[in-house]
């Protein structure tokens with residue numbers, strides 16, 4: 650069983666495109682709960698999708714790399 654971990658600000662690629670554009674497969678995750686609020690990165694419109702429905706539609710999750718954390722920085 651696969652558990653899909655979604656976090657806010659993740660960019661997800663869906664199997665189905667947003668109707669605004671043929672290549673609008675990328676959405677930004679705005680809110681995570683039993684329903685997921687996503688925003689089309691092309692037209693910036695938001696959609697609320699039930700989690701179960703969305704998970705079936707996800708092709709890729711592009712989490713932001715944690716490069717912001719200041720680990721191992723030698724401040725000399």
Ligand SMILES: [Zn+2]
Pocket residue numbers: 667668669670673689690691692693694
């Ligand atoms: Zn769109």
